[in-house]
Amino acid sequence: MQGKTLVVTGAGGVLGAAVARAAAERGATVGLIDLGEPVDLGGAHVRLGGVDLTDLGPAQRAMDEIKARTGRLDALLNIAGGFRWQTLADGDLDAWDLLYRLNLKTAATASKAALPHLIASGAGAIVNVGALGAVKAGAGMGAYAASKAGVFKLTESLAEELKGCVRVNAVLPSIIDTPANRKDMPDANFSKWVTPEDLAAVMLFLGGDEARAVTGALVPVSGGV
Ligand SMILES: NC(=O)c1ccc[n+]([C@@H]2O[C@H](COP(=O)([O-])OP(=O)(O)OC[C@H]3O[C@@H](n4cnc5c(N)ncnc54)[C@H](OP(=O)(O)O)[C@@H]3O)[C@@H](O)[C@H]2O)c1
Numbered sequence: 001m002q003g004k005t006l007v008v009t010g011a012g013g014v015l016g017a018a019v020a021r022a023a024a025e026r027g028a029t030v031g032l033i034d035l036g037e038p039v040d041l042g043g044a045h046v047r048l049g050g051v052d053l054t055d056l057g058p059a060q061r062a063m064d065e066i067k068a069r070t071g072r073l074d075a076l077l078n079i080a081g082g083f084r085w086q087t088l089a090d091g092d093l094d095a096w097d098l099l100y101r102l103n104l105k106t107a108a109t110a111s112k113a114a115l116p117h118l119i120a121s122g123a124g125a126i127v128n129v130g131a132l133g134a135v136k137a138g139a140g141m142g143a144y145a146a147s148k149a150g151v152f153k154l155t156e157s158l159a160e161e162l163k164g165c166v167r168v169n170a171v172l173p174s175i176i177d178t179p180a181n182r183k184d185m186p187d188a189n190f191s192k193w194v195t196p197e198d199l200a201a202v203m204l205f206l207g208g209d210e211a212r213a214v215t216g217a218l219v220p221v222s223g224g225v
Contacts, residue, residue: 001028001208005070007063009053009110010080011038014178015129018196019077019203020045026204031066031073033110034080046070053080053106059113073117075125075207078107085140096143103147108154111168118166125207128155128170132220135172152218159216167215169206173199174222194223 006023010016012034020030020039030045032038037049046069051062067073082102084095107128118124130151137145151170159168175181177193202221205211 001026001204003027004074004208005029005031005066005072006075006077006204006207007031007033007066007073007110007114008038008077008079009033009106010078011047012036012049013079014180015176015196015199016077016079019079019200022197022200022204023077028074029070031062031070033062033066044070053110054101056109056113059109063110063113063117067117072121073114073124074121075127076110076114076118077203077207078110078126078128080106080110081129083144086143087140088142091140091143096146099143099147100150103144104150104154107151111154111158115162115166119162123209123212124166125211126158126166126168127203127207128168129203130155130170130172130218132172132174132222155218156216163215167206167211169211169214169217169219171199171202171206172218172220172222174220174225177223192224194221194225198223 006028008016008020011020011032017039023030024041032047033051038047046066048062051058053059111126128151131148134145134148155168155170175193177195199221
């Protein structure tokens with residue numbers, strides 16, 4: 001990935017930080033965007049904290065700054081997102097708006113903001129993060145699964161819109177091995193969960209030249225689950 005610039009959103013989170021580190025290890029320059037503080041990789045990487053990707057203005061300013069400081073933008077990895085579990089009977093309806101904004105609107109907004117730069121690179125790629133839990137939603141997963149199902153459709157639709165120009169794919173993780181999941185499910189068999197590093201490898205494959213023939217794919221990444 002030498003000479004390439006990858007943008008990682010949610011770069012202050014567990015998966016975002018792992019993807020950013022893996023991209024840097026492969027030689028890419030990384031644009032790191034997060035609502036909070038992105039991971040610090042040092043070097044020539046561009047760290048932009050306090051960026052709300054539900055809002056097009058800040059998203060455009062962030063993408064423009066990364067392009068200006070690194071000279072190009074080859075791939076966008078849309079990792080920003082979030083999770084809430086709640087039943088409809090006992091839950092708060094505001095969670096439906098919240099998860100729509102966190103999971104779908106951030107991906108659509110960041111993609112729109114990055115698009116002119118990805119097109120200019122000549123072989124741009126977008127990689128979204130859906131969720132296997134949105135293929136068949138369980139109890140309490142309604143708002144989350146609906147927002148991630150929206151990510152499936154954004155991926156398919158944008159892949160068609162940009163065919164021959166920018167590739168658009170998504171990974172569908174099951175449970176990622178994160179400290180938060182270990183805390184929430186202390187009795188689970190953690191060894192079956194997909195590691196952030198293994199998921200990062202799949203995302204970087206989809207975002208890189210070796211996947212040049214792949215677009216519109218929704219790729220399950222479930223480890224041993
Ligand atoms: N963990 C799992 O088991 C699992 C399974 C399937 C799919 N996923 C998906 O994988 C992705 C990463 O998960 P994760 O566990 O690494 O989550 P995480 O640690 O919570 O990281 C998500 C990051 O996104 C940032 N973010 C949220 N809203 C944003 C906004 N409006 N603008 C910019 N950045 C924003 C958060 O910033 P703040 O913390 O500052 O809000 C956070 O740093 C998410 O899309 C998630 O839905 C996770």
